[in-house]
Amino acid sequence: MTKLDEISIIRIFQNELRSKKFVSEDVEIFNFGKTKIAAKTDTLVESTDIPPKMKLFDAARKSIVACVSDFAAKGIKPQYGIVSVNLPKSISRSKINEIALGFRKACDEYDISILGGDTNEGKEIVFNVCIFGETDKIVKRKGSKKNDLIFATGPFGYTSAGLNILLNKKKVDGRFAKKVIKSVINPKPQLKFGLKNKKYFSSSMDSSDGLSTTLNEMSNQSKKKFVINNRPCMRDLEDYAKSQKLNLNDLIFHGGEEYEFVFTTLPKHRKIIQKNAKILKIPIIEIGYVTLGKGVYVKDGNSFFSLKDLGWKHFR
Amino acid sequence: MTKLDEISIIRIFQNELRSKKFVSEDVEIFNFGKTKIAAKTDTLVESTDIPPKMKLFDAARKSIVACVSDFAAKGIKPQYGIVSVNLPKSISRSKINEIALGFRKACDEYDISILGGDTNEGKEIVFNVCIFGETDKIVKRKGSKKNDLIFATGPFGYTSAGLNILLNKKKVDGRFAKKVIKSVINPKPQLKFGLKNKKYFSSSMDSSDGLSTTLNEMSNQSKKKFVINNRPCMRDLEDYAKSQKLNLNDLIFHGGEEYEFVFTTLPKHRKIIQKNAKILKIPIIEIGYVTLGKGVYVKDGNSFFSLKDLGWKHFR
Numbered sequence: 257m258t259k260l261d262e263i264s265i266i267r268i269f270q271n272e273l274r275s276k277k278f279v280s281e282d283v284e285i286f287n288f289g290k291t292k293i294a295a296k297t298d299t300l301v302e303s304t305d306i307p308p309k310m311k312l313f314d315a316a317r318k319s320i321v322a323c324v325s326d327f328a329a330k331g332i333k334p335q336y337g338i339v340s341v342n343l344p345k346s347i348s349r350s351k352i353n354e355i356a357l358g359f360r361k362a363c364d365e366y367d368i369s370i371l372g373g374d375t376n377e378g379k380e381i382v383f384n385v386c387i388f389g390e391t392d393k394i395v396k397r398k399g400s401k402k403n404d405l406i407f408a409t410g411p412f413g414y415t416s417a418g419l420n421i422l423l424n425k426k427k428v429d430g431r432f433a434k435k436v437i438k439s440v441i442n443p444k445p446q447l448k449f450g451l452k453n454k455k456y457f458s459s460s461m462d463s464s465d466g467l468s469t470t471l472n473e474m475s476n477q478s479k480k481k482f483v484i485n486n487r488p489c490m491r492d493l494e495d496y497a498k499s500q501k502l503n504l505n506d507l508i509f510h511g512g513e514e515y516e517f518v519f520t521t522l523p524k525h526r527k528i529i530q531k532n533a534k535i536l537k538i539p540i541i542e543i544g545y546v547t548l549g550k551g552v553y554v555k556d557g558n559s560f561f562s563l564k565d566l567g568w569k570h571f572r
Numbered sequence: 573m574t575k576l577d578e579i580s581i582i583r584i585f586q587n588e589l590r591s592k593k594f595v596s597e598d599v600e601i602f603n604f605g606k607t608k609i610a611a612k613t614d615t616l617v618e619s620t621d622i623p624p625k626m627k628l629f630d631a632a633r634k635s636i637v638a639c640v641s642d643f644a645a646k647g648i649k650p651q652y653g654i655v656s657v658n659l660p661k662s663i664s665r666s667k668i669n670e671i672a673l674g675f676r677k678a679c680d681e682y683d684i685s686i687l688g689g690d691t692n693e694g695k696e697i698v699f700n701v702c703i704f705g706e707t708d709k710i711v712k713r714k715g716s717k718k719n720d721l722i723f724a725t726g727p728f729g730y731t732s733a734g735l736n737i738l739l740n741k742k743k744v745d746g747r748f749a750k751k752v753i754k755s756v757i758n759p760k761p762q763l764k765f766g767l768k769n770k771k772y773f774s775s776s777m778d779s780s781d782g783l784s785t786t787l788n789e790m791s792n793q794s795k796k797k798f799v800i801n802n803r804p805c806m807r808d809l810e811d812y813a814k815s816q817k818l819n820l821n822d823l824i825f826h827g828g829e830e831y832e833f834v835f836t837t838l839p840k841h842r843k844i845i846q847k848n849a850k851i852l853k854i855p856i857i858e859i860g861y862v863t864l865g866k867g868v869y870v871k872d873g874n875s876f877f878s879l880k881d882l883g884w885k886h887f888r
Binding site: 262301360375 | 706
């Protein structure tokens with residue numbers, strides 16, 4: 257029995273279920289007459305996606321927010337959601353209440369109406385969420401041009417540091433620990449920013465599987481070289497990596513779960529995008545530029561290294 | 573810790589997530605402009621929904637077919653689907669192939685395009701399916717009038733007999749055993765019949781949670797009495813129930829998993845509906861009529877008994 261990674265598994269399904277021309281996107285698009293609908297489904301599984309100390313309230317909220325993140329990247333307003341829940345037989349009323357309140361919180365934050373769903377008995381807790389919105393043109397993962405600027409909607413690496421603390425049950429106190437744990441427990445995709453600025457994006461992609469995955473996918477699909485000359489990371493993360501002897505680039509590029517997104521844009525849109533970000537108080541970061549060639553290269557000190565896709569894959 | 577049944581759990585979610593005016597339906601409806609979309613989600617969980625001897629191919633097919641059944645009841649054509657799959661880490665390539673082929677089979681049978689989905693690692697196999705279609709008016713669970721006729725799209729009770737054999741690992745051979753096991757493994761919702769005859773339905777509902785659940789729900793929502801004077805059951809089931817000392821009414825009314833549906837209609841439509849059924853070779857059965865009052869009453873010999881809702885509930 258060979259162990260398969262997620263990409264091999266997805267390929268098996270794609271070969272059976274879809275045309276060879278299939279290109280991965282953040283959201284699925286389907287048409288009813290002239291109406292174009294975007295849908296995104298995401299599953300949160302207790303044994304793999306809920307770290308120690310994360311409450312069911314936060315897990316339920318996050319299962320919806322994870323889908324919102326893809327809508328934010330594409331600048332699509334989510335309107336409706338369907339929620340399916342698997343629960344173990346012995347679950348208590350108070351835990352179910354907590355889960356319901358978590359879903360409610362996400363729906364209030366992002367103005368989503370839950371249409372319904374389905375409850376099932378299972379060995380472990382599973383939340384499956386599907387959200388829907390109407391859209392016109394889709395900003396794709398592909399589409400960046402030579403000289404485009406590359407932006408991230410926020411800093412990276414905090415979630416890796418937070419997961420490192422939670423999964424290893426490290427005893428770390430202080431403001432930094434609180435901040436990075438909160439980044440894992442309470443992600444906030446920049447939906448308003450995506451909605452407002454979509455028209456300036458030449459390409460965009462959610463980054464929750466890891467920044468190295470996102471940048472490589474965008475570079476591959478556009479058949480362009482991505483040069484990252486400004487890593488989206490804050491000073492406190494650098495200090496923490498040093499003090500804990502963690503590899504800073506691993507934290508920034510290969511962790512995932514940030515629920516930020518990456519977009520490319522023409523240099524002439526830099527000003528208006530930065531202005532819009534300021535109004536919304538979103539700390540967007542210009543991280544690099546697009547050029548001819550292929551691959552992703554990151555400036556580290558005075559040299560560049562080739563960034564491989566080492567983001568999160570299930571079954572690995 | 574109190575044990576909760578599915579209805580209590582659903583109520584907790586409804587109280588948090590929806591308006592009090594919420595009425596249960598087979599499909600969720602949402603509007604984008606003038607486009608009305610129907611969606612149905614269903615989850616198949618290895619530990620509770622896959623009986624011994626059922627292949628993953630059939631389980632995957634059934635997870636889509638279960639959603640199609642609700643579309644059949646409402647006479648809506650499913651067009652698109654999204655599939656989410658949780659798989660244990662150790663699953664083999666050949667099993668994944670089998671799953672993909674099962675999804676493919678259902679999509680070919682009912683002409684559904686899979687848009688995409690999501691794969692996850694989990695402790696047990698879970699298939700979550702969401703299908704979509706466009707619709708105009710919705711036939712509701714509510715809406716039957718005095719003197720309407722009540723029909724079922726096929727015989728009931730075979731799946732209970734089949735599950736009884738599979739779950740108790742009974743050694744039963746012969747044509748009857750094969751037939752009832754097939755009814756569990758390979759359900760075939762009457763989509764074409766629903767699409768063709770929807771316009772004659774005053775109310776309708778999928779019956780996969782059990783005929784007693786369906787009849788009680790339809791009677792409650794319409795605030796009418798449902799009189800069942802012709803139980804939808806075949807002679808071979810009666811014989812089997814006698815020989816195995818099983819309660820025939822339990823098999824017919826409380827089993828579930830038939831993936832047939834129940835509809836009500838004006839007496840004047842009887843002929844055309846029966847003609848349409850004959851053309852499609854669907855063995856529809858006129859099972860009773862609607863009258864003033866409340867509750868569901870079943871004729872058994874020369875007397876009537878009140879039929880309670882004892883269909884399938886999770887967490888019970």
